[in-house]
Amino acid sequence: xxxxxxxxxxxxxxxxxxxxxxxxxxxxxxxxxxxxxxxxxxxxxxxxxxxxxxxxxxxxxxxxxxxxxxxxxxxxxxxxxxxxxxxxxxxxxxxxxxxxxxxxxxxxxxxxxxxxxxxxxxxxxxxxxxxxxxxxxxxxxxxxxxxxxxxxxxxxxxxxxxxxxxxxxxxxxxxxxxxxxxxxxxxxxxxxxxxxxxxxxxxxxxxxxxxxxxxxxxxxxxxxxxxxxxxxxxxxxxxxxxxxxxxxxxxxxxxxxxxxxxxxxxxxxxxxxxxxxxxxxxxxxxxxxxxxxxxxxxxxxxxxxxxxxxxxxxxxxxxxxxxxxxxxxxxxxxxxxxxxxxxxxxxxxxxxxxxxxxx
Numbered sequence: 001x002x003x004x005x006x007x008x009x010x011x012x013x014x015x016x017x018x019x020x021x022x023x024x025x026x027x028x029x030x031x032x033x034x035x036x037x038x039x040x041x042x043x044x045x046x047x048x049x050x051x052x053x054x055x056x057x058x059x060x061x062x063x064x065x066x067x068x069x070x071x072x073x074x075x076x077x078x079x080x081x082x083x084x085x086x087x088x089x090x091x092x093x094x095x096x097x098x099x100x101x102x103x104x105x106x107x108x109x110x111x112x113x114x115x116x117x118x119x120x121x122x123x124x125x126x127x128x129x130x131x132x133x134x135x136x137x138x139x140x141x142x143x144x145x146x147x148x149x150x151x152x153x154x155x156x157x158x159x160x161x162x163x164x165x166x167x168x169x170x171x172x173x174x175x176x177x178x179x180x181x182x183x184x185x186x187x188x189x190x191x192x193x194x195x196x197x198x199x200x201x202x203x204x205x206x207x208x209x210x211x212x213x214x215x216x217x218x219x220x221x222x223x224x225x226x227x228x229x230x231x232x233x234x235x236x237x238x239x240x241x242x243x244x245x246x247x248x249x250x251x252x253x254x255x256x257x258x259x260x261x262x263x264x265x266x267x268x269x270x271x272x273x274x275x276x277x278x279x280x281x282x283x284x285x286x287x288x289x290x291x292x293x294x295x296x297x298x299x300x301x302x303x304x305x306x307x308x309x310x311x312x313x314x315x316x317x318x319x320x321x322x323x324x325x326x327x328x329x330x331x332x333x334x335x336x337x338x339x340x341x342x343x344x345x346x347x348x349x350x351x352x353x354x355x356x357x358x359x
Contacts, residue, residue: 020124022074022083022117026055029087033059033094042178045121047131052120054175056182057090060107067192068111069326070183071319075136075175075197075256077122077129081280081311082198086116088312089319110327113186119175130175133159134166137252139176140259144214144251154253165254176256188264188273192333194326195275196319197257203281206315209246210276213255216247218352220265221274223334223343226350228274228325231332235321245351246277272333278318280311 030039041053060066071090074083093112096103117123121131129135138154148154154165166173172180187193211219219225229243246255257275264273325332334340 020052020117020120022080022087022123023052023055023120025087026057026090026116029090029094030057033097036097037094042115042182043174045131045175047121047124050121050124052117052124054118054120054178055115056178056186057114057116058112058186059093060111061109062111064189066109066111066190067194067326067329068113068187068190069194069196069323070113070115070187072115072118072179072195072197074117074119074123075179076199077119077125077127079128079200080123081200081308082278083116083123084308085198085278085280085312085315085319086114089316090114090116092316092320106324106327110323111186111190112323113182115179115182118179128162129159129164130173132166132173133164134173135163135254136173136176136179137256138163138165138254139172140254140256141172142214142254142259142262144253145217146215146251148251148253153251179256180260183260184263188260188267188271190271192272192326192329193274194322195257195260195273196322197275197277198280198315199277200280203279205281206241207249207279207281208241208243208276209249209279210243210274211246211255211258211261213246213252213258215251216245216352218245218348219261221272222347222351223340224272224274226343226347227332227334231325232321236318239318241318248351272329276322278315280315 030037036059038058040056042056043054045052045054060068071086073086074080076082093103119130119136122129125131135154144153151161151163154163155161156165156168158164171177183195187195210225225243232239232241232243246252257277261273261275264271334343
């Protein structure tokens, strides 16, 4: 694998595009977007005889004075629905560009970043890990402070087992480095930014996780997250999302978003960076179509067409809400110390009451 860092904007053609339909779709959207979109290859990943580019697509105002939001998908290649949700949202924006004046006004006050296919080799191979057998969401140099679930919390035993972190002391995988590079350049450089990473996992509910994953300790931005939950509940009264810290479900080593959140807090504590992970509840798809259990892809992706379309419609609407929330953050983020303290206490009661009352 080798990194290909690109300065400036290039119009890129893919190598062997027939090997990965999602890359073909991404290139098509870039072509349709024309001058409104900027495209670069952050790195290239080699998997056997095939080489796959990892793209970053940007649109909107590049000024560091405006907020930004990043949308990420395909970190786990087996969960291709995550990449498809990000691509579907990008497509909706591209299709609106020729006629939607409201969108253009929004883009004057917002930077948008897309990495729909962070792990293209994993998507092509149908594996959770990358071509080297490393789980990118267990790959960051962050160790859990308490016991993690066996295997699922991250392991260094073997790349032949799932949730492999990579060898101790080695650099992060090139895909992980690419994601971190884009986050540093496009998100952490601003006073306010959001990140949304789309996955699918076990469970009947769609969950929105925020850090921490390596510890049950609350993060500093609980007031902002509770305020975000408030405007989501008010705007989408009947939504089915559960917004919660990942630590309520399990602890894990090597979480990329913990790593980036900790870096942001250390580098620029006055800035606000809120990384969120969408975990689409795939048990619901299996419950409605039990035959999916016999398909490795079916456990993590809706296989019936009308159900996939419903999933895309649902989550594209939420991604649009998140973009609007980022653009208008000054209208809902608590600004004074008194308001933040009130929300922090309420957030502790809401998300951490059990931990606070346990001996």
